[in-house]
Amino acid sequence: MSIIKQPVFRLIVLSLFTLASPVLAQETVSVTGANSNQNDWNPVWLGDGRLLFTRAFHPENIGGTSDRGDIWMIEKDENGKWREAIHRADLSTSGYDLALGMPNVITLLVFHEEGNGNRGIHEYAKFGRDWNYRRRLEVPKIDQFSGLVSGSVVDGKLIFLSGETPDSMGNEDLYVFELVFGITWSEPINLGTVINTFGQEVSPLFDSKTQRLYYSTNNRPDAEGKDVYVALKTGESWQDWSNPIRWDQINSAGSESGLAIIAENEVVWGSSQNSGGFFDLRSFATEVELDIPSDFEPALRRSLARESADISAPEKSVTYLTEEKIKPISPKIMVGKPEIGLFLDSVQLESKPLVWIAVDAKEKIKLDFTVEFMSKKNPVTFSKTDSILYADLLSKGVDEVKVSSPGYFPFTFSTDELIVDQPNIALLAKVQKGQSIKLEKVAFSRGTAEFEGLDTELALKELSTFLLENKELSVRIHGHTDSSGDPGLNKALSLDRARAVRDYLVDLGVEFERLRISGWGGTRPIASNATEAGRQKNRRVELEVQ
Incomplete structure (x- = not known):
């Protein structure tokens, strides 16, 4: 039986206030020094007491509060405690930056999505405790990866990556690239329908010794939010996997995504359980034995081929959204954005109105706000601000959108920073002494x-x-x-x-x-x-x- 790829669209709404307090077998804590009022996730263990992670929308990022992710670092002191995070400007751009790991002892691979949308995987060479840029790798179709891109490098020969591509089943899928020679890699190989679903699969981490794949998904029956699952590679093909098992030891009623296994008794992961929908890095309060799932059962691999009938029709034909066509699913995360989602299965929209949400940058509470539209040439007015399409802004020459709330500094988006398939989150700083x-x-x-x-x-x-x-x-x-x-x-x-x-x-x-x-x-x-x-x-x- 083959799987038909249905067009999938998402309407994201805010859920800063509905996360339940989890009850776990072992106490978990935020990683000292690594968490901020923004999104902190994607931990990558370098060894030698150092860990990299991605921090979104932080004022110290190269792109400031509109920067979707710079690379930061924490390291352990002589007592094994984490020091305060250090911004790694030498590994960051004004766009979205994600460390993938070290293929060898002197090299680091980093995914960059620059402000102009240019995407690629780049190589940095270790120089003391700093990194020097070397070159861009030849990775076919990497420019097609969008959405929540995350991943890891394994043994210098494999790159695992999540992202939305023209071949994805729905939202983000998991893929692997194999090293061909030098800096040249194979085309992306989809990990197949045992792993990938019509939901969202992100943050792949593969252990070549145990053949275990760790990843997060929000579209399995027992998932609560986005949870970490473990699957075992069972054959020669990258589509041969056991049935994935939820790793209950680290999952919570929030969402978990991104994982770094530091030692047999230490793991760090990203979680939204205590952060109002934004990710923090967490670990166990004390050393514990990691209870990694191991009782794997074989799974039936299904075909990735599309049905031929009616698939050639344009995916974005006109269909209007009705309430009956919306069904809730587990939350979805974009870096720096609070979690929440509605899954619109087989619904096609000609266009959707832009959505803004104002949030207190420190307390993460939702704010009442007003929206103003500004142009460098002519005054701009709209009779209604809750049904404006991106095309409307372009037709009237809007250059900036200002979101304001009483008692807060306003937040300004440039028109080219706006997104149309998710809310535009304005993180507002409160006006108070010392701010x-x-x-x-x-x-x-x-x-x-x-x-x-x-x-x-x-x-x-x-x-x-x-x-x-x-x-x-x-x-x-x-x-x-x-x-x-x-x-x-x-x-x-x-x-x-x-x-x-x-x-x-x-x-x-x-x-x-x-x-x-x-x-x-x-x-x-x-x-x-x-x-x-x-x-x-x-x-x-x-x-x-x-």
Whole structure:
């Protein structure tokens, strides 16, 4: 019997508040130093006491709070305790970055999805405790992988990857690439219908010694959210697997995804059980014997071939969504986005309205909000904001969408950052004493205090409007540079840039007395100055509530 690939579309809704408290046989705890108010997941064990993971939408990411994932690192101290996480700007871009692991003792493979949508697997060489970029691997069809991409490298000869491709059964499927020679790899091989379903399969980790595959799925009868399952490879083909078994020891009423087995009695994994729908890294509170499923039963492998009848018809024909066609399934996660989902099986939509959700960046509570649409050329208005299509924004020349909530700094999306098949999550920082935000779109000509680009002027006009609407606020404007050049000149330049921002705001009507300035030069870096990416992050202007 063959499996027909039905078109699958998802409507994501917020479920920050419905996760139950799990009851597990062993107590689990958040991994010290590795968890933030954002999404932390995909642990990769390097050995030598170090572990990499991906952190989404963190202010210190290269792309700031709109960055879907940079690579961070934690390491153990002399007592075996985890230190605070360190941002690895040398392994990160302004897009989505995911460590896959080390094929040998001096090489690390990293998946990058850059802001322009360019996807690839790249090789870095170890240099002391740092990494130097080497080259991009030749991995066929890697540009076709979208959705929640995750994976791992095994013995330097196999790369396991999850993602949505034209050949996927529904959402993300699991695939394997085999090394051909040098840096050239085979085309992706689907792991078959024993593993892959019409739901979502992610975070594959294969142990070549035991032939066990660890992965997460939200589409098995006993799954609670996205759970970790284990299957045994039973034959020569990559479609030959035992029936997967749920790993009850680490699963909870939340979702689990991403796994690093550090030792026989230590494992780290990603979980949303205590984080309001965002992933944290967790482990057992004390050393325990890992109760990994082992009582495997053979499974019947089904064909991946599509039925020939009616499959050639376009998948995105017009069908309107009705309530009867929606059936709830287990949650789905996109990096940095709260979990939740509805599964629209065999439903086709011509288009869906854009959806925004505002969330307190620290407390992860849902906020009431308003949406404004801005254009660099002409004023933009819509009679209704809850049924706008992406095409509507393009037709009216919308450049930015601003999400605002009383008592919070507004969050701005550029039009090309918006997504149409899931909510656009605005993480809003609360306006309170000591709160700092980076003025992401304020740029200067190199080595000067002169503003550069229309985006800078638009950002400062938005800031002036916010300050004029919140007249009780006083703020300090902090200027920063990288460490290149003369420290004295850097400090003067950073102060001049802070002054330029203040003067512009005063010209727009903000009272001079509410605006203080500081220039710190390169004395307060937020990233390594050893790389251009890190230096770019350090050249910034911040706003602090007084």
